[in-house]
Amino acid sequence: MIREAELVWFKSTYSGGTNGESCVEIATTPGTIHVRDSKHVPGGGPRLALTPTAWANFLPYASEG
Numbered sequence: 001m002i003r004e005a006e007l008v009w010f011k012s013t014y015s016g017g018t019n020g021e022s023c024v025e026i027a028t029t030p031g032t033i034h035v036r037d038s039k040h041v042p043g044g045g046p047r048l049a050l051t052p053t054a055w056a057n058f059l060p061y062a063s064e065g
Contacts, residue, residue, distance in 0.1 A: 011038050 007027035027034040033055040036047040050058065 007034055009034075009036070 007029070009025040009027045011023050011025045023038045025036050025038050031051065033050045033052060034047050035050065037045055040046075
């Protein structure tokens with residue numbers, strides 16, 4: 001498993017909330033999409049590790065709002 005320190009996290013510029021705290025961050029590796037709550041600092045909370053196929057299947061569901 002990849003260590004969190006090795007991941008480069010990205011947050012959308014469309015993040016909601018007053019300080020962008022209502023968002024998730026993602027970090028990609030060749031075989032995995034990592035997802036975490038943007039309020040959690042590195043090592044401070046849970047993260048999901050999804051295959052690219054699982055991520056692609058999740059996105060339409062998440063965007064339904």
